[in-house]
Amino acid sequence: xxxxxxxxxxxxxxxxxxxxxxxxxxxxxxxxxxxxxxxxxxxxxxxxxxxxxxxxxxxxxxxxxxxxxxxxxxxxxxxxxxxxxxxxxxxxxxxxxxxxxxxxxxxxxxxxxxxxxxxxxxxxxxxxxxxxxxxxxxxxxxxxxxxxxxxxxxxxxxxxxxxxxxxxxxxxxxxxxxxxxxxxxxxxxxxxxxxxxxxxxxxxxxxxxxxxxxxxxxxxxxxxxxxxxxxxxxxxxxxxxxxxxxxxxxxxx
Amino acid sequence: xxxxxxxxxxxxxxxxxxxxxxxxxxxxxxxxxxxxxxxxxxxxxxxxxxxxxxxxxxxxxxxxxxxxxxxxxxxxxxxxxxxxxxxxxxxxxxxxxxxxxxxxxxxxxxxxxxxxxxxxxxxxxxxxxxxxxxxxxxxxxxxxxxxxxxxxxxxxxxxxxxxxxxxxxxxxxxxxxxxxxxxxxxxxxxxxxxxxxxxxxxxxxxxxxxxxxxxxxxxxxxxxxxxxxxxxxxxxxxxxxxxxxxxxxxxxxxxxxxxxxxxxxxxxxxxxxxxxxxxxxxxxxxxxxxxxxxxxxxxxxxxxxxxxxxxxxxxxxxxxxxxxxxxxxxxxxxxxxxxxxxxxxxxxxxxxxxxxxxxxxxxxxxxxxxxxxxxxxxxxxxxxxxxxxxxxxxxxxxxxxxxxxxxxxxxxxxxxxxxxxxxxxxxxxxxxxxxxxxxxxxxxxxxxxxxxxxxxxxxxxxxxxxxxxxxxxxxxxxxxxxxxxxxxxxxxxxxxxxxxxxxxxxxxxxxxxxxxxxxxxxxxxxxxxxxxxxxxxxxxxxxxxxxxxxxxxxxxxxxxxxxxxxxxxxxxxxxxxxxxxxxxxxxxxxxxxxxxxxxxxxxxxxxxxxxxxxxxxxxxxxxxxxxxxxxxxxxxxxxxxxx
Numbered sequence: 001x002x003x004x005x006x007x008x009x010x011x012x013x014x015x016x017x018x019x020x021x022x023x024x025x026x027x028x029x030x031x032x033x034x035x036x037x038x039x040x041x042x043x044x045x046x047x048x049x050x051x052x053x054x055x056x057x058x059x060x061x062x063x064x065x066x067x068x069x070x071x072x073x074x075x076x077x078x079x080x081x082x083x084x085x086x087x088x089x090x091x092x093x094x095x096x097x098x099x100x101x102x103x104x105x106x107x108x109x110x111x112x113x114x115x116x117x118x119x120x121x122x123x124x125x126x127x128x129x130x131x132x133x134x135x136x137x138x139x140x141x142x143x144x145x146x147x148x149x150x151x152x153x154x155x156x157x158x159x160x161x162x163x164x165x166x167x168x169x170x171x172x173x174x175x176x177x178x179x180x181x182x183x184x185x186x187x188x189x190x191x192x193x194x195x196x197x198x199x200x201x202x203x204x205x206x207x208x209x210x211x212x213x214x215x216x217x218x219x220x221x222x223x224x225x226x227x228x229x230x231x232x233x234x235x236x237x238x239x240x241x242x243x244x245x246x247x248x249x250x251x252x253x
Numbered sequence: 254x255x256x257x258x259x260x261x262x263x264x265x266x267x268x269x270x271x272x273x274x275x276x277x278x279x280x281x282x283x284x285x286x287x288x289x290x291x292x293x294x295x296x297x298x299x300x301x302x303x304x305x306x307x308x309x310x311x312x313x314x315x316x317x318x319x320x321x322x323x324x325x326x327x328x329x330x331x332x333x334x335x336x337x338x339x340x341x342x343x344x345x346x347x348x349x350x351x352x353x354x355x356x357x358x359x360x361x362x363x364x365x366x367x368x369x370x371x372x373x374x375x376x377x378x379x380x381x382x383x384x385x386x387x388x389x390x391x392x393x394x395x396x397x398x399x400x401x402x403x404x405x406x407x408x409x410x411x412x413x414x415x416x417x418x419x420x421x422x423x424x425x426x427x428x429x430x431x432x433x434x435x436x437x438x439x440x441x442x443x444x445x446x447x448x449x450x451x452x453x454x455x456x457x458x459x460x461x462x463x464x465x466x467x468x469x470x471x472x473x474x475x476x477x478x479x480x481x482x483x484x485x486x487x488x489x490x491x492x493x494x495x496x497x498x499x500x501x502x503x504x505x506x507x508x509x510x511x512x513x514x515x516x517x518x519x520x521x522x523x524x525x526x527x528x529x530x531x532x533x534x535x536x537x538x539x540x541x542x543x544x545x546x547x548x549x550x551x552x553x554x555x556x557x558x559x560x561x562x563x564x565x566x567x568x569x570x571x572x573x574x575x576x577x578x579x580x581x582x583x584x585x586x587x588x589x590x591x592x593x594x595x596x597x598x599x600x601x602x603x604x605x606x607x608x609x610x611x612x613x614x615x616x617x618x619x620x621x622x623x624x625x626x627x628x629x630x631x632x633x634x635x636x637x638x639x640x641x642x643x644x645x646x647x648x649x650x651x652x653x654x655x656x657x658x659x660x661x662x663x664x665x666x667x668x669x670x671x672x673x674x675x676x677x678x679x680x681x682x683x684x685x686x687x688x689x690x691x692x693x694x695x696x697x698x699x700x701x702x703x704x705x706x707x708x709x710x711x712x713x714x715x716x717x718x719x720x721x722x723x724x725x726x727x728x729x730x731x732x733x734x735x736x737x738x739x740x741x742x743x744x745x746x747x748x749x750x751x752x753x754x755x756x757x758x759x760x761x762x763x764x765x766x767x768x769x770x771x772x773x774x775x776x777x778x779x780x781x782x783x784x785x786x787x788x789x790x791x792x793x794x795x796x797x798x799x800x801x802x803x804x805x806x807x808x809x810x811x812x813x814x815x816x817x818x819x820x821x822x823x824x825x826x827x828x829x830x831x832x833x834x835x836x837x838x839x840x841x842x843x844x845x846x847x848x849x850x851x852x853x854x855x856x857x858x859x860x861x862x863x864x865x866x867x868x869x870x871x872x873x874x875x876x877x878x879x880x881x882x883x884x885x886x887x888x889x890x891x892x893x894x895x896x
Contacts, residue, residue, distance in 0.1 A: 116808040130438035134431035139310040142388035149399025
């Protein structure tokens, strides 16, 4: 592995607030260690900006280990950058070359308005979950955990779906800004588990209605979402969502 | 130097046999009748396992809840990063577990510095948690026949840990988050995301609200309520580098402390043995590799200090499997504090590996030879993948390199049996309180405590406070609200107008270095005294020379960080002072003056079998220590031995 340090040109979206038009600005950043994470590289840039009395670039991040779903960023036009199954915080600078120009933008979607610079508002996802992405069981109402056996294979499918980190990369990667992969992951998890069966009709109808209301686009099955997803959520779940939706639409009263 | 108050703190632990205390207490507490619940407003700060579970459960009961978090969504709280699992005394594997054994192990694992009655309640409730989470659709691992699977975890000799691959915290948190969003949709919870708590509002000695900054707009807001429930996690980021998320901070707890809430045992910090080592001075955080890896990985260093050979070329006879050597009966599975100190000891003695010589090998070769690569992959693939991504080394071929890192804090705001602080109306749940883990937390017990407090304790105990207190309505323009708002505004103005030269992060890094060097895995009197004076100097420089750019009226992460670091600069001093006062070694607190001839911790039960709860008198002024004496009637204190 090369230890050669990188000199980079960063082309970063700056936007002062929700009403500002925003524009790209170029920054030169030299002597970047290939062992740095992408966000550490932005930390170093921000230290450089602060030293020259320029306001640092605002970007969302928290756990920095790929699980909280807070970090985002379109990097050279790809959600979370070039690596598969990787969040921006897990991306490392060894993936880039000396002399590269790297373009960094926020998620772009009507349902995810920009708050400032690279920070967007993803509360639409919370409202979609609130419209049915749960099992209605109040605390204290539960039977013994082993009362309902669940086959290991079923549990694995549920877990595959439940692994979604809610980052919004699927929406950002989709040319229609559709949220189908996100919605389908939760619908699918609950549809395969016995605990979720009771409410399956209301769940899928409620979540899809809210998804449309929030301004997410339609799904045209291009699978960009799956390619961008850091949690490797499969488009199979979209197929299951479509079946659940058809069933619900035909049988709902 | 610290003042010591004469009277002992009242924990309000109910009388009677320990097995019956919680049942009896639930009966004796006053209830709020169902029709009256909707008249009460409750503020819950933080949306991790404790906060999410509490807000959802209180709303289900009929209270009106406001839920606050600094992240953009309640689903992102740092509980989400917990990997390994959650303990419960179900005894499904039929291997000898029981409520009593979980209780016993937790008290012992905490090195006899936790409150017995609280720990027993935790063990009792553990089973309800699993049931609740399964009912919510949490996809716990299952056996082929469809029943729940268990695994063993560091420090325990039974298999009582339930798990969802390497993402247990994520799945438990999403269960609580979904329950919370359901209540939000029903109109019972107001979700206030991207809000950071900056002040506690106290009226007539009772906690009645908070001041928050809306992080999107910069606006300060006051919110009043009939009770405030603080679920804001631990203070590990006082060390700058830790496995905590970047946003984790002590601010909410510290502002409550400054309003009168006692801070208990801040020196009890947990250093986790298996983390990816620091690679450079740009390092922004450390990544944990789950403790479960020690079930199959063997920890070693070369017998010859500075051995330049590739690890695969070092023959067996020239390797020192130091955990197995020192602790033959537990081997690589000794508790976290013991494993961390043993790694540090080897590195300090010059036997460390890697460029920095500050790491040890965690080797899976024997497991791969024994069980095959596929079997190892099945258990740990996501962890190996994460390690590979960060270090660009393939752990199937080269041993992992690991080093201890700050991971969890056992200390926190002091609470009584009801989880209420000494400030009436202020409840503290989860990692933010001090109560259940003593001086050292066992693996897979943090998730258990967070959910126990949130789902099954606070719904009962808050009712008693609401039913028995005089709680007149507080108008928005009450003098206490105006005072708290002014105080928060004044702080922000001061930070913005300092006009200094150094970035906030540079101060935070420097503080972290002081804490890690002098108040980390090993502490001594001289080092702690130096730390206190260095922290004071750094704090002075911070307020004279910090540079915070931009405006207060927009999203401005520099202001957020500056406020948090300002509080860490005050809190760090208390942590060091508590470590200085505690003249013994126990759990995560190791005083070099108090060790046995072979380097093991030496507790001092005669003088230190108490909780040290600190009362604030002013920045830079000596706090008063209030003692809560601990009694061990059921688990007689013994020396922890893993040899």
